[in-house]
Amino acid sequence: PNVKQFKPNQQASRAEVAAFLCQATQTTGLIPNQYIAKVEPPTPGSTEAELRGVWLTNIDSQVLFSTTAVTDSLEKLKELNFNTVYPTVWNWGYTLYPSQVAKRVVGLEARISTELEKDLFDPEKGVQGGRDVLKEIVEVGHDNGLRVIPWFEFGFKAPSYSELAKRHPDWLTQTKDGVKTQTTKGLEPEDERLQEIVWLNPFKPEVQQFIQDLVIEIVSNYDVDGIQFDDHFGLPVTFGYDDFTVELYKKEHQGKSPPTDPKDQEWVRWRANKITDFLTKLFRAVKDSVEDSNNDVIISLSPNPQRFSYQFFLADWASWEQRGLVEELIVQIYRDNFSTFISELDQTELKRARSHIPVGIGILSGLRTRLVPVSQIQRQVDAVRLRGFAGVSFFFYETLLNMSDEPASERERGFEVMFPEFVKAPDIEDWKKSN
Numbered sequence: 495p496n497v498k499q500f501k502p503n504q505q506a507s508r509a510e511v512a513a514f515l516c517q518a519t520q521t522t523g524l525i526p527n528q529y530i531a532k533v534e535p536p537t538p539g540s541t542e543a544e545l546r547g548v549w550l551t552n553i554d555s556q557v558l559f560s561t562t563a564v565t566d567s568l569e570k571l572k573e574l575n576f577n578t579v580y581p582t583v584w585n586w587g588y589t590l591y592p593s594q595v596a597k598r599v600v601g602l603e604a605r606i607s608t609e610l611e612k613d614l615f616d617p618e619k620g621v622q623g624g625r626d627v628l629k630e631i632v633e634v635g636h637d638n639g640l641r642v643i644p645w646f647e648f649g650f651k652a653p654s655y656s657e658l659a660k661r662h663p664d665w666l667t668q669t670k671d672g673v674k675t676q677t678t679k680g681l682e683p684e685d686e687r688l689q690e691i692v693w694l695n696p697f698k699p700e701v702q703q704f705i706q707d708l709v710i711e712i713v714s715n716y717d718v719d720g721i722q723f724d725d726h727f728g729l730p731v732t733f734g735y736d737d738f739t740v741e742l743y744k745k746e747h748q749g750k751s752p753p754t755d756p757k758d759q760e761w762v763r764w765r766a767n768k769i770t771d772f773l774t775k776l777f778r779a780v781k782d783s784v785e786d787s788n789n790d791v792i793i794s795l796s797p798n799p800q801r802f803s804y805q806f807f808l809a810d811w812a813s814w815e816q817r818g819l820v821e822e823l824i825v826q827i828y829r830d831n832f833s834t835f836i837s838e839l840d841q842t843e844l845k846r847a848r849s850h851i852p853v854g855i856g857i858l859s860g861l862r863t864r865l866v867p868v869s870q871i872q873r874q875v876d877a878v879r880l881r882g883f884a885g886v887s888f889f890f891y892e893t894l895l896n897m898s899d900e901p902a903s904e905r906e907r908g909f910e911v912m913f914p915e916f917v918k919a920p921d922i923e924d925w926k927k928s929n
């Protein structure tokens with residue numbers, strides 16, 4: 495057989511079938527080597543366009559706290575041939591940029607520092623004199639050839655002790671037992687208190703208007719390249735039993751109350767559909783707000799894999815993508831086990847989305863409490879390239895080079911091998927449009 499051609503309508507001989515089986519099982523047996531199709535490893539930087547992104551955070555990182563840090567970091571990313579940054583702009587109950595919407599609703603224009611810093615917490619740190627960190631990132635980022643796509647990180651969640659939660663208790667939803675808070679178990683008492691969060695009710699018009707106003711404020715006032723949500727643009731499956739949502743459900747179900755089982759399929763679908771309806775409204779509002787300008791703003795999404803997002807956070811991103819509401823998808827696959835990482839890459843929803851839009855993979859470059867060797871990062875990047883994805887984005891900036899037990903110079907050399915030359919990020923216009 496001609497090993498360089500596919501002929502899907504031609505019958506295969508027994509020898510060819512044997513060759514196919516050997517390829518699939520990695521067992522060559524007695525089949526001549528020239529008949530076993532080989533997959534060549536990707537050549538770093540050999541593509542015309544590839545997503546090379548990184549998330550910028552205000553937790554365990556100083557990158558956003560000064561103009562110098564912003565400039566140095568973005569210039570370093572240019573040097574390493576990155577092309578996209580995702581700076582958090584909505585985190586811990588506050589906007590990180592000066593926001594009139596936040597000032598009206600929360601009582602404070604901006605805050606970068608969080609209570610997680612404990613004794614180092616200073617609400618004025620990084621925002622003195624009206625400093626606008628998003629304006630800096632947009633200007634310096636564009637000067638260095640980087641796309642800037644603000645990350646709406648916290649979505650519908652907020653700390654239980656935030657001004658947002660205190661001022662608007664009627665905006666919060668709850669579990670069937672009336673519990674409005676979520677805590678992380680296994681922490682010291684003080685840390686557990688600091689990590690306690692509440693969830694805004696995504697079905698309530700006032701909450702939807704607040705979120706929409708924040709997003710429109712960003713895309714209208716800044717020359718950003720997009721806006722990014724993740725699966726915090728959803729709701730834990732155990733929530734949604736507040737009075738407002740219960741009455742809304744009853745109204746649409748002939749007076750019947752929601753099931754007591756939060757994982758009841760119809761109850762899950764009903765809530766997920768309501769969130770989809772809001773994203774549809776928000777998508778149109780974003781597009782309408784930039785219609786008269788030359789600012790082409792995409793909707794980017796960085797969720798967990800579909801099954802987890804839908805079953806645990808009511809975020810049905812596969813449906814969102816199929817409806818054309820997502821123009822860039824970066825699925826977080828933060829796995830140390832390589833086999834597990836590969837199995838997530840091969841999920842059907844990812845394959846389907848790739849035929850419509852650029853689909854990248856979120857790779858963990860490390861956490862303060864979870865160091866990742868650069869060799870693992872390189873291996874995962876190779877696997878992503880081998881499968882034809884649009885690129886990668888790393889969580890998070892500090893762990894690219896600094897927060898590691900490896901020398902920064904060694905990690906930098908690793909990224910130089912991965913990204914030897916600059917390429918642009920994939921353009922949605924170059925992909926088949928979603929239906």
